[in-house]
Amino acid sequence: MLVNFDQIIEALIETVQMVGFSLLFSAILGLPLGILLVVTRKGHLLENLPVFNVINGIINIFRSVPFIILMVAIIPITRFIVGTSIGTAAAVVPLVFYAGPYIARLIENSLLEVDPGVLEAAQAMGATPAQVIFRFLIPEALSSLVLAFTIATIGLVGASAMAGAVGGGGLGDLAITYGYQRFDTMVMLITVGILVVMVQGLQTFGNLFSKRIRRR
Structure with a gap:
């Protein structure tokens, strides 16, 4: 094997950093977009079809572009933001552009699962739109939102x-440089194994956390 244990650990840390920072910024972008997609649609709390159509169209555009193409297409933006197009920090930028709209769509689907009767009851009690969103809509969808973020993290x-x-x-x-280009099968197996374990762990944790919230 051409790599040592330290290189594998360093690559794993870089992956965790990329996923962590990307998830954070993607959530900051996707959460409000997902909420807006729901509350501005026809017949909802803050019905505004022009806003809905613009946000919906933008999200559809970004969701239509494969990640590898998106990553190359926004290289000028990546260089402008972080000063380079290579490395872990540079990878975060296209990951956010990729995952932000994806999270928005997942959040939209989760919030649409909430029983409309709950929202109608909240409005009947005199709750403002903001109170309906943050005290009724999001708490009711919390279990589904956990699963949505689990899916986004795995993505x-x-x-x-x-x-x-x-x-x-x-x-x-690491897999491409040492495993593929240098024909090191062991490196490929190790990296794939680590990714499989990460995905399994994330999915298991998300399922358990969502189940606990649902019971409460």
Whole structure:
């Protein structure tokens, strides 16, 4: 094997950093967009079809572009934000552009599962739109939202590995540089194994956390 244990650990840390920071910024972007997609649609709390159509269209555009193409297409933006297009920090930018709209759509689906009767009851009690959103809509959908963020996190793990194709660092970069280009099967097996364990762990934790919230 051409790599040592320290290199594997370093690549794992880079992947965790990419996924962590990307998830944070994607959630900051996707959460309000997802809420707006729900409350501005026809017949909802803050019905505003022009706003809904604009946000919906933008999200559809970004969701239509494969991540590897998106990553290359926004290289000028990545360089403007972080000063480089290579490395872990640079990979976070396209990951956010990729996952932000994805999270928005997942949040939209979760919030739409809430029984409309709950919202009608809240409005009948005199709750303001903000109170309906943050005290009724989001708490009612919390279990589903946990699963949505679990799915988004797993998607980011896969996308972060793909970022290695253009020098994004992490396990993907290690697998391509040492496993594929240097024909080291053991490196490929180790990196794939680590990614599988990460995904299984995230899904298990998300399922358990969502189940606990649902029981409460």
